[in-house]
Structures are given as structure tokens and as C-alpha cells.
Amino acid sequence: MRVLLVEDEPALAHALQQTLQRAGYVVDVVADGRRAWFQGGVEPYDVIVLDLGLPQLDGLSVLQRWRAEGVRTPVLILTARDAWHDKVAGIDAGADDYLTKPFHGEELLARLRALIRRAHGLAAPVLSCGDVTLDTRTQRASVAGRPLTLTAQELRLLSYLLHHAGQVVARTELAEHLYAGDAEPDSNTIEVFIARLRRKLPPGAIETVRGLGYRLTDGSARG
Structure with a gap:
């Protein structure tokens, strides 16, 4: 999952x-x-963490412009302002959540997980498709209860596919969400990671939809 972090304090x-x-x-x-x-x-970010006190253009104005332009990415406002009217202004401008400084990192992570789940119509922190399961709180994956050993990139790939289980995801979409903006993965990189992940999942769990991309399935269509 890819995050835009907007914060001016280094x-x-x-x-x-x-x-x-x-x-x-x-x-x-x-x-x-x-x-x-x-x-x-x-x-194409999955979630945005936005500070309000920014130079050049304040965070509230940034958020208002995004929403006016049709940007639907979930936004969590991060700010030192704790007055209730500031929170109301942020929510009314289109924020999905609000976290006041200082805060604990685990709370930020929990709120981001919830925002991403809601954006995909998911309620529980444990994602599953057939026998494949991922606990987004611990980043631990398993197949039929058997723990999986995954690299960081394989884990990101599995997480994205689980958030879009049953849907066709294009190679370009995977690349956009699995790499930072300054990264330039070559055309074969995603195929390599898909191949590695396939070897760790049940046979046929990741389908190739020719000319379109990949789809994570629960195996119900397989004999």
C-alpha cells in the first residue's frame, strides 16, 4: 500500500x-x-496523511482542492490543533479521520488500516480469500493456518491483492501502488514477484487474466 505523507517538520x-x-x-x-x-x-495513493500547518498552501486548502477535483483518496489529518471547530472544519472539508499531535505511532497505523479497509468495503482487520489470510495488524500471512514466510515486497503484493480479492488488477496498477514515486521498476519486475508469491500460495490462487492483469481467487472456480 502506498502512502502520501505531507509534513513540513523534518x-x-x-x-x-x-x-x-x-x-x-x-x-x-x-x-x-x-x-x-x-x-x-x-x-494513485491508497491513503494520505496530511498536516494542516503547511508552507505555501495550508493543509485545509489542499484538502478542499483535492475534493473539488474529485480526488477520493482517504485522508487522515494530522495536526497540533485540537479545538473542536478545527476538527469540524477538517471533516467538512473532506477529511476521513483526524489525529491530534502528540500521538502514538500504533494509533496512527490502526487508523490508517481502518481507512484503507473502509475504502475497499472491508470491516475486519484480518483479510482472507479462500485459505489465504493476512492479519493487517501484525502483517502475518498464512495458508490454511500455516504461516507464510514472505519478503517485504511479497507481503505488499499479497496485501494489495487481498484488498482487491476477486478483482482484476493491472500490472501498471500494482507497480503504482507497490513502489514510491521516484522508483522505476522495469516491466518484468511485477511478473517476477507474482511468480514468487504464486509458489507460496495454493495452486491457481493468483490467476492471470490475459491482456488485463492478475486476480486473487478463493479457488471456488477450480475443480
Whole structure:
């Protein structure tokens, strides 16, 4: 899953980036409102963490512009402002959640997991498709109760496929959500990771839909 982190305080931005990366997210960091407005409008993020007190363009204005332009990415506002009217203004501008500084990193991660689940119509923190299961809180995957040993990239790939279980996901979409904005994966990279992940899942769990992409299935269509 790919996160846009908008925070102008360098030490906090670095700490949050480390927290998110340890939790398995791919993170792009920007430090001013104008760049955030542009990047959030053109890149396909799964969730955005947005500070309100930004240079060049304040966070509330950034959020209002995104929503006016049709950007539907879930947004969690991160700010030192704790007055109730600031929270109301943020929610009315289109924020999906609000977290006041200081906060614990685990609370931020829990809120982001919930936002991503809701965006995909999922309620429980444990995702499953057939015998394949992933606990998004612990990042532990299993097949029929047997723990899987996955690399960080395989885990990101499985998580994205589980969030879109039963749907066809294009190679380009996978690349956009599994790599940071400055990364340039070659055309074969996704195929390599799909092949590696397939070897660890039940036969036929990942279908190739010719000319379109891949689909994670529960095996009900297989004999």
C-alpha cells in the first residue's frame, strides 16, 4: 500500500516515514502544500496523511482542492490543533479521520488500516480469500493456518491483492501502488514477484487474466 505523507517538520516527517515503512507501506514524503496538492492529485495513493500547518498552501486548502477535483483518496489529518471547530472544519472539508499531535505511532497505523479497509468495503482487520489470510495488524500471512514466510515486497503484493480479492488488477496498477514515486521498476519486475508469491500460495490462487492483469481467487472456480 502506498502512502502520501505531507509534513513540513523534518524530524517528525522522518520518524513517521520510518514508522510507516516498518509497517510495510511505501511512502512518499512532501513538505509543502502546493507540491502536496499536485502530487495527491496525480498519483494513485491508497491513503494520505496530511498536516494542516503547511508552507505555501495550508493543509485545509489542499484538502478542499483535492475534493473539488474529485480526488477520493482517504485522508487522515494530522495536526497540533485540537479545538473542536478545527476538527469540524477538517471533516467538512473532506477529511476521513483526524489525529491530534502528540500521538502514538500504533494509533496512527490502526487508523490508517481502518481507512484503507473502509475504502475497499472491508470491516475486519484480518483479510482472507479462500485459505489465504493476512492479519493487517501484525502483517502475518498464512495458508490454511500455516504461516507464510514472505519478503517485504511479497507481503505488499499479497496485501494489495487481498484488498482487491476477486478483482482484476493491472500490472501498471500494482507497480503504482507497490513502489514510491521516484522508483522505476522495469516491466518484468511485477511478473517476477507474482511468480514468487504464486509458489507460496495454493495452486491457481493468483490467476492471470490475459491482456488485463492478475486476480486473487478463493479457488471456488477450480475443480
